[in-house]
Amino acid sequence: MIVMSIAGVDPSGGAGVFADLKTFQAIGVYGTGVVTALTAQNPYKFFSTQPVSPEYISEQIDSVMDSYEVEFIKTGMLYSPEIIKLVAEKIREYDLKAVVDPVMVATSGGDLTKEDIADAFNKYLLPESILTTPNVSEAEKLTGLKINTKEDAIKASEKIACNSLITGGHLDGINTINIDGDITIKKQELIETDNLHGTGCNLSAAITAYRAKNNDLHTSIMKALDYVYEGIKNGNYGTLIAKL
Numbered sequence: 001m002i003v004m005s006i007a008g009v010d011p012s013g014g015a016g017v018f019a020d021l022k023t024f025q026a027i028g029v030y031g032t033g034v035v036t037a038l039t040a041q042n043p044y045k046f047f048s049t050q051p052v053s054p055e056y057i058s059e060q061i062d063s064v065m066d067s068y069e070v071e072f073i074k075t076g077m078l079y080s081p082e083i084i085k086l087v088a089e090k091i092r093e094y095d096l097k098a099v100v101d102p103v104m105v106a107t108s109g110g111d112l113t114k115e116d117i118a119d120a121f122n123k124y125l126l127p128e129s130i131l132t133t134p135n136v137s138e139a140e141k142l143t144g145l146k147i148n149t150k151e152d153a154i155k156a157s158e159k160i161a162c163n164s165l166i167t168g169g170h171l172d173g174i175n176t177i178n179i180d181g182d183i184t185i186k187k188q189e190l191i192e193t194d195n196l197h198g199t200g201c202n203l204s205a206a207i208t209a210y211r212a213k214n215n216d217l218h219t220s221i222m223k224a225l226d227y228v229y230e231g232i233k234n235g236n237y238g239t240l241i242a243k244l
């Protein structure tokens, strides 16, 4: 099973393509990685971003697709409307099944996008995708709705252009899953920690890996939520890694 991450590079390895590849490996699928942007950052501080041109992202995708059979992909940091549009075109061209993490702001507050890209996600990418995994603030940006309660999250999920998992880290641990209009709520106890850098990346990568291993979408989401939860409990994310 070969999967692909299309995302940015976090050189400290907790988020982005490097993190995705580790999660793919841990779950037992072969990961490929297309880089949309380099960043200079660590879990404490975000320094800067150096985007890759859409033409070169296109060439990276084509070079992998030229030799490998890839069906499931995930997207992370896409930086600009031009890159979002390109990725949507590639999904159509290669008939890919995409899990979209609609990355807009880093946990550390870094500059992961050139401008407001919520409209581009809604217009180009989400209609081509099998799932998107916004956190509460990303879901608010995608829908223009305020989300303070479970009911708000359900309403927002009904406005998003594809299946969605609105993650519950900022909503009392209430994860809201909407697959073809069927709502499932999965509540997880919140864990007291500052070490969440990369959890969103790893969650969407885990969903992609479980789905590539022939689990249905609902099961893949449930397993991935457990996978990341265990990782947070075990201190696998953020600055705790410095203590290894």
Ligand code: PXL
Residues within 6 Å of the ligand: 007, 008, 009, 010, 015, 016, 017, 039, 041, 076, 077, 103, 105, 106, 107, 108, 110, 112, 198, 199, 200, 201
């Ligand atoms: O979690 C969002 C994210 C995505 N991609 C890259 C990041 C981050 C957060 O830091 O660095 C490259």
